[in-house]
Amino acid sequence: MFSTIYIEEEVLESERVKALLDRFSQVPQVVCGRYGEVFNRKSQNFRLQKKAPALILAKKHGKKVLAAPSGYGYNDSKSYYFSHMLNCVYDCRYCFLQGMYSSANYVLFVNFDDFEEAIEEKIKENNGGGVYYSGYDCDSLALEPVSNFCRHFLPVFRRHPNAELEIRTKSTQVRCLLDTEVVSNCVIAMSFTTSEAAQQWEHKVPSIEKRLEALHKLQLAGWKVAIRFEPLILGSEGMAPYESLFTQIFSKLDVQKLHSVSSGLFRMPVDFHKRIVKLYPDEELYARPTETVDGMIALKSAHESSHLLAIEKLLLSYVSSEQYYRCA
Amino acid sequence: MIENAKYPMPVNIVVAHGLEAKALITILGLERDQASSEFMEYSNSTMLRLIVSGMGKEAIAAAVSYLGKRQALEGAEIRAWLNIGIAGHRDAPIGSAWLGNKITDKGSGTSAYPPQLIEGFQVGSVVTVEEPETLYPLTAAYEMEASAFYAEATKYSTAELVQVFKVISDNLENPISEIDLQTIPDLIAAQAPQIISLINGMSEIAVGHNSSQQLPSCYHEICSKIHLTVSQQLLLKRLCQRYKALGLEDELRRVTDLNASSARQLIQQLTECIDRISEI
Numbered sequence: 374m375f376s377t378i379y380i381e382e383e384v385l386e387s388e389r390v391k392a393l394l395d396r397f398s399q400v401p402q403v404v405c406g407r408y409g410e411v412f413n414r415k416s417q418n419f420r421l422q423k424k425a426p427a428l429i430l431a432k433k434h435g436k437k438v439l440a441a442p443s444g445y446g447y448n449d450s451k452s453y454y455f456s457h458m459l460n461c462v463y464d465c466r467y468c469f470l471q472g473m474y475s476s477a478n479y480v481l482f483v484n485f486d487d488f489e490e491a492i493e494e495k496i497k498e499n500n501g502g503g504v505y506y507s508g509y510d511c512d513s514l515a516l517e518p519v520s521n522f523c524r525h526f527l528p529v530f531r532r533h534p535n536a537e538l539e540i541r542t543k544s545t546q547v548r549c550l551l552d553t554e555v556v557s558n559c560v561i562a563m564s565f566t567t568s569e570a571a572q573q574w575e576h577k578v579p580s581i582e583k584r585l586e587a588l589h590k591l592q593l594a595g596w597k598v599a600i601r602f603e604p605l606i607l608g609s610e611g612m613a614p615y616e617s618l619f620t621q622i623f624s625k626l627d628v629q630k631l632h633s634v635s636s637g638l639f640r641m642p643v644d645f646h647k648r649i650v651k652l653y654p655d656e657e658l659y660a661r662p663t664e665t666v667d668g669m670i671a672l673k674s675a676h677e678s679s680h681l682l683a684i685e686k687l688l689l690s691y692v693s694s695e696q697y698y699r700c701a
Numbered sequence: 702m703i704e705n706a707k708y709p710m711p712v713n714i715v716v717a718h719g720l721e722a723k724a725l726i727t728i729l730g731l732e733r734d735q736a737s738s739e740f741m742e743y744s745n746s747t748m749l750r751l752i753v754s755g756m757g758k759e760a761i762a763a764a765v766s767y768l769g770k771r772q773a774l775e776g777a778e779i780r781a782w783l784n785i786g787i788a789g790h791r792d793a794p795i796g797s798a799w800l801g802n803k804i805t806d807k808g809s810g811t812s813a814y815p816p817q818l819i820e821g822f823q824v825g826s827v828v829t830v831e832e833p834e835t836l837y838p839l840t841a842a843y844e845m846e847a848s849a850f851y852a853e854a855t856k857y858s859t860a861e862l863v864q865v866f867k868v869i870s871d872n873l874e875n876p877i878s879e880i881d882l883q884t885i886p887d888l889i890a891a892q893a894p895q896i897i898s899l900i901n902g903m904s905e906i907a908v909g910h911n912s913s914q915q916l917p918s919c920y921h922e923i924c925s926k927i928h929l930t931v932s933q934q935l936l937l938k939r940l941c942q943r944y945k946a947l948g949l950e951d952e953l954r955r956v957t958d959l960n961a962s963s964a965r966q967l968i969q970q971l972t973e974c975i976d977r978i979s980e981i
Contacts, residue, residue, distance in 0.1 A: 376817045377802060377824075401824045403803050403814065411814045416855040420913075421862075421906060425818040478816075607981050650939070655913045660946035662976040674981045 374519075375479075376425035378402045379411045384432050389483045393430065393519065400428075407431070412459070412476045420652045422477035423464055428519075433457075433482035437491040441506055444701020447599075447633045450537070452504040453495055457482050457522055458511035463543060464576035466656055467604055470510065472645025479516065485525045492529060501535040508541030508562075515544040523549040531556050541601065545579045545587040555595040560632045562599040563588050565622065567614035570606055574658065581618070585625045597632040602688075603700060604639035606658070606672065607680045615684050623691040634692045636684065637700030639672055646670040710747040710904040711780040711911070713768055715854075717756045717846050720882055721786050724890035725751055728897065740764050748780075749900070758829065758849035765850060769857035778911040781862040781903035782854035785896065787870035787885055788827065788842035789834055789877055794869065798892050799842065800899070801827035801865040806848035813851050816861045819902035822895065827867055833877050842867040862907055866899060868892055917945050919953050929964045937964075940971045947979050 378400050384390050385404065394402060405411050408431035438455045446452035459480040460470060482488070496503060507513045507526070517523055523540075527550075530538040538559045550561065563584055566574070571581060579587075588598045600622060608614070641649075643665055650659050662673040674680070688697060714729075716722045719741065725731065731743035731751055741753040754764030765782070772780060790797075802824040805812040808831055817824060826841035828834070829848035837843055847865040854863040868888050871877040889896075920941040923929075929937060944953035956974050961967035 376820070379814065401802060401817070403826075405803075405812065405814065410812060414860065416858075416860045417816065418859040418861055418910070421818060421859060421910060422816055424906070425816075425820070427816070609981055653913070654939075654942040655946050657946050657948075660943035660975075660979065662980050672981070673976070676981065 375400050375428040377427040379405050379408070379427060379429040379478075381408055381429075381431045382406060384430055384483050387483050389485070389521075390430050397428075405429075408480055412478055412480055413474050414476070417475040418652070419471050419475055419477045426460070426462075427478040429478055429480045430483050431480055432484045433487065437488050438495045438505070441504075441509075442701075445506065446504050447539075447635060447698050448504065450502055450504050451499050452506065454506040454509040455488055455492065456510035457485065457488055457507070457526075458513075458516065458520065460510070461512045462515045463512060463578045465543075465578065466574040466576070466653065466658055467606065467639055469641040469645050471652060472641065472648040473510075475648075479511075481516070481520055485522075489525070489529050492526075493533070496533050496536045499536070501533060502537075504537045504539065505530075506539045506541060508539075512542050512544055513540045514542040514546045514549075514561075517544070517546045517549050521549075523553070527553060527556050527559060530559055534558050539599070543575070543578050543584065545583050547587045547591055550591060550596060551594055557597070560597045560599050561588070561591055562601050562633075564601040564603055565618060566602070566604070566606065567608075567618050569608065569610065569614050574606075581621065585622060589625055592627055592630060598626070598630075599632040600626075600634045601637070601700075602635065602684075603637040605636055605681065605684065606639045607674055607677065612680075612683055612687065615687060619687060619691055628692055631692060631696055633698065634688060634696050635698050635700050636681075636688065638677070638681065640669050643668055643670050708747075708904070709908055710749045710900060711778060711907045712749055712900050712903050713765075713772075713780050713782045713854075714749070714751040714900075715754055715761060715764060715768075715782065715784045715850060716751065717754055717761060717786050718885070719753055720885040721889055722751060722753050724886040724893075725785065725896070728890060728893045729900075739767055742768075754846070757845050758831075761846040762849040762853040765853040765857070769854070773857065777914070779858045779862065779907060781907045782850075782858055782864070783899065783903060784847060784850040784854075784865040785889065786844055786846060786865075786867060787888065788844035788867040789837055789871040790842050790869045791837035791840065791873055793842070793872060795872065795875055796869065796888055796891055797823070798866060798868040798895060799823040799825040801825065801842070801847055801867060803827070804829065804847045804851050804865060805841070807831070809848075811848075813848065815851065815864050818861050818906060819864075819899065822899065827865055835877060837873065842869065859910075862903060862910075864899070864903065866892075866896065917941050917950050917953060919950070919957055923957055923967070927961075927964050927967065933964045933968060936968050937971070940968065940975065943975055943979075944971075947975070949975065949978065952978065 408429045438453050441452040441454045541562045663670050664673040734742040734744050743751040754761040800822045803826045805828045827847045828841040834843035
């Protein structure tokens with residue numbers, strides 16, 4: 374599962390770390406000073422490291438809960454994100470993480486108690502409220518059997534019913550949720566692209582069918598689920614792939630009970646895009662014409678607005694306008 | 702035998718001592734490269750190259766720098782770098798060997814962590830010292846070159862393709878002062894299957910990487926015909942990559958055959974054409 378486990382000296386004695394090292398005793402273990410000695414060094418290659426990623430167990434210093442980028446969320450409440458992990462077990466070619474880090478190793482911050490404290494402080498600042506996103510720099514559920522993220526953080530939000538937690542994922546690792554009493558202020562938001570896009574760009578990601586099945590089980594168990602159509606990458610096939618995807622999803626799930634549905638176009642900071650192009654000069658997606666607006670790069674398309682409107686029109690034939698939002 | 706391999710092996714092997722080279726020359730089917738004057742060099746038809754640096758950090762850094770700079774002039778493709786050598790350990794058996802997954806420079810106290818992409822090898826720590834170590838205080842292979850090798854080689858390649866492989870030649874029971882130097886080639890030769898497997902693994906990664914970065918032949922033809930500034934070369938390179946990624950190499954050739962009057966015009970024509978064809 375991991376080529377190597379690197380452990381910061383400072384967390385060697387942590388119970389969470391000891392348990393993980395026991396569990397993965399067959400994986401070579403290397404003690405390091407700080408995780409930055411291993412992660413994101415110069416002369417590292419994200420694409421090559423994806424062949425055999427390592428796990429780095431570290432302590433997160435500094436700010437642990439950050440303001441979410443504007444337009445990220447689904448309502449006007451103050452929104453934040455926190456990352457107990459950096460990097461993702463999946464290998465989606467459109468993902469901005471490829472340009473954000475030069476290393477594909479997974480960093481798992483094991484000081485969950487410090488995150489919990491920071492989240493509770495922020496909740497207090499917001500009079501008990503706020504929206505908290507997990508899964509911005511990683512997939513929150515994909516490494517659940519290793520991280521026990523849900524086991525730790527769901528009780529935090531159960532104690533603060535007016536604060537909302539959104540767990541963004543493409544994973545079908547929902548056993549931890551199904552085995553737990555529903556947390557009514559927690560939303561499991563599953564990302565989907567069309568079947569064609571998934572096949573072309575989403576490597577190691579569970580199939581659309583399996584993700585839908587996981588969401589269906591969660592919905593039946595009473596969990597709030599949401600759908601994220603991100604990133605929308607318009608192709609020459611027109612609307613047909615979206616018609617097929619929407620039919621597949623909305624015929625399987627109870628649409629009335631969906632917490633929210635959103636869409637977001639393919640966008641990323643120019644610097645990230647430049648780095649990804651260097652890693653994947655042979656990738657069709659990054660060979661397409663682009664345009665830059667306010668430091669963000671997008672695919673150039675004369676028909677983007679009309680395509681997006683058509684997709685939204687189609688979406689709104691399934692879900693209500695109250696359920697839908699467009700991610701900036 | 703590795704010299705019969707039908708695929709390229711873009712790997713530079715760096716050893717400190719001629720005795721470490723001796724077995725490798727046989728195992729890898731290498732021949733003395735007469736053109737080199739500064740260092741003893743060996744190579745074969747698969748692109749494998751071996752250089753004998755001399756002992757110590759300064760010597761190995763100089764050898765890596767010498768070879769790296771020369772190869773950088775020969776082309777843009779990256780090569781893997783592998784340091785093979787003997788080391789001492791407190792209690793590891795003589796003849797045991799591992800890939801270094803942590804290299805600590807005893808002098809500076811800093812450590813480097815070569816990413817481990819290739820499975821199936823024993824791994825362990827390596828400590829680089831200025832003088833031969835006789836007490837072996839840490840559970841690590843003690844030697845005299847790895848930290849400088851890694852620091853220098855990562856200037857010419859990506860860290861994933863820079864590795865050190867150490868064979869234990871001395872321990873507390875068999876101290877360094879009693880090493881019979883003539884046994885060194887045998888210690889290295891006993892690791893032949895591991896060394897060949899490592900070279901194969903590193904070659905595969907390097908070749909895969911270089912293949913993904915390969916430019917259409919058209920690029921080189923244009924560069925030889927038209928004068929391009931450095932920034933124009935970069936623009937043209939990216940345009941050629943885009944044509945290739947989009948499966949439009951025929952179109953690339955068609956546009957370049959239009960005989961543009963200048964590099965600027967050619968780049969403009971190529972840009973307009975690809976943007977027109979590929980815009981959704």
